[in-house]
Amino acid sequence: MDKLKLMKIANEVRKDIVTAVHSAKAGHPGGSLSAADIFTYLYFEELNIDPKDPKKADRDRFVLSKGHTAPGLYSVLAERGYFPKEDLKTLRHTGSYLQGHPDMKHIPGVDMSSGSLGQGISAAVGMALAAKLRGDDYRVYTLLGDGEIQEGQVWEASMLAAHRKLDNLTVIVDNNNLQIDGEISEVNSPYPIDQKFEAFNFHVINIDGNDFDQIDAAFKEAKMVKGQPTAIIAKTVKGKGVSFMENQAGWHGKAPNDEEYEIAMADLEKAGEALCQM
Numbered sequence: 518m519d520k521l522k523l524m525k526i527a528n529e530v531r532k533d534i535v536t537a538v539h540s541a542k543a544g545h546p547g548g549s550l551s552a553a554d555i556f557t558y559l560y561f562e563e564l565n566i567d568p569k570d571p572k573k574a575d576r577d578r579f580v581l582s583k584g585h586t587a588p589g590l591y592s593v594l595a596e597r598g599y600f601p602k603e604d605l606k607t608l609r610h611t612g613s614y615l616q617g618h619p620d621m622k623h624i625p626g627v628d629m630s631s632g633s634l635g636q637g638i639s640a641a642v643g644m645a646l647a648a649k650l651r652g653d654d655y656r657v658y659t660l661l662g663d664g665e666i667q668e669g670q671v672w673e674a675s676m677l678a679a680h681r682k683l684d685n686l687t688v689i690v691d692n693n694n695l696q697i698d699g700e701i702s703e704v705n706s707p708y709p710i711d712q713k714f715e716a717f718n719f720h721v722i723n724i725d726g727n728d729f730d731q732i733d734a735a736f737k738e739a740k741m742v743k744g745q746p747t748a749i750i751a752k753t754v755k756g757k758g759v760s761f762m763e764n765q766a767g768w769h770g771k772a773p774n775d776e777e778y779e780i781a782m783a784d785l786e787k788a789g790e791a792l793c794q795m
Contacts, residue, residue, distance in 0.1 A: 518562055520729045521795055526596060527557040527729075528789045531758045532782065533592035533605050539778040541609035544617065547768040548662060549589030551693040551726070551753040556593040558732045559658060568598040571625045577655050578644045580629040582637025583662035583691065584618040585770065590627070591615055599626040635668030637661070638688060642674045645686040645746075656740075660689045664696030667705045672717065678746045679718035686746040687739045688719070691726065693755035695766040714748035726751025760784050 530553045538544035560566070564577040581590045588608060595602040607613035614623040618632030628644075631637040641659035648655055665671065678686055690710060698704050707713065711721045720742045724731040732751070739747040755769070756762025759781040773781055 520733075521792065523554075523557055523561060523729050525789065525792050526561055527554045528758070528785055528792060530557055530589070530592045530596055532785045532789075533595060533602065534588045535759065535773065535778065535781045535785065537588045537592060537605040537608040537615075538772045539775075540606040542772050543609055543770075544588050544772055545585045545770045546588065546759070546772070547695065547755045547762060547765070547770075548583060548586040548691060548693065549592070550757045550759060550762065551755045552586060552589050552660060552691045552751075553592075553757065554727050554729060554732060554753075555660065555689060555691065555751060556589050557596075558729065558736065560593045560597045562733070563736050564658070565655065566597075566626070568626065571599065575653065575655055578628045578641070578657045580637045580641040580644070580657070580659040581619055581631050582641070582659050583634065583665050584631035584637065586660075586662070586691075587615075587617060587619050590619060591624070594624070594626045597626070600624075634662070634665040635670035635674075638671055639674040641686060641688075642678045642683065645678065645683040646681055648685055649681065649683065654685075656685045656687065657683075658687045658689065660691060662696070663690055663692045663694065663701050663707060663710065664704070666690060666707045666710065667701070672713075675714065675717045675719065675746075675748075682744050683746045684743050687736070688714075688746065688748045689726075690748065690750050691753055692750055693753045695755045695764070695769065697766070697769045699766050711748075711750050714750070718745055719748040720745050721748050721750065723750045724752070726753040727757055758785055758788060
């Protein structure tokens, strides 16, 4: 798929995120928006998946380790055809299958229930190890928040991944530099993130996580790596695409009101029109 088409899909994903969170009157827009380009690339370009057969045995697996950014995952799953886009408006509503965090028992396309930070990467390492032990050739991908990697469990899982030479595992860190309490460098700095993963014997790639050319090159490189897992450190903008949310920690876990929703959607409509002119 060409870059322009991916950019257009990512813009639709961002509209879906804002719409879902606004409808829920709760949720996490900031980190969902920062990772929207990565979600889009994974589900429309990278992953071996089939929305008509969500549990097919040889599918690639994806674990959203930063489970609170479920609006981003749900939005791309809906765009990819796993369930109706209209259902996004039921996010977090009583009785809805689209809960505040991913639920593998009720949501088509979700491979692992997640939300407790640090546990997602551990599950992904287990899936990748299982593939190696069984001789299966599926690949496993997991997306972490940069605040999440302050969790010790992340590094225990990483140590095992490298020890078992899990070259079928790709870890992506959404490095938007903001967590719920502010800048990660001020709360409890995990920097330098790339050197930490290198010390744990990962192949490390640094990219602009909002640039499809760099995203594409990184995932292609990861597939060529043998004998060690890959970590893609994706520098992104929290709240990407919505003017008043960009680089604002306050939009980590807050829903826009009706007026803010209109402004956000206008921003994204304008971005979409600009893409159509390209």
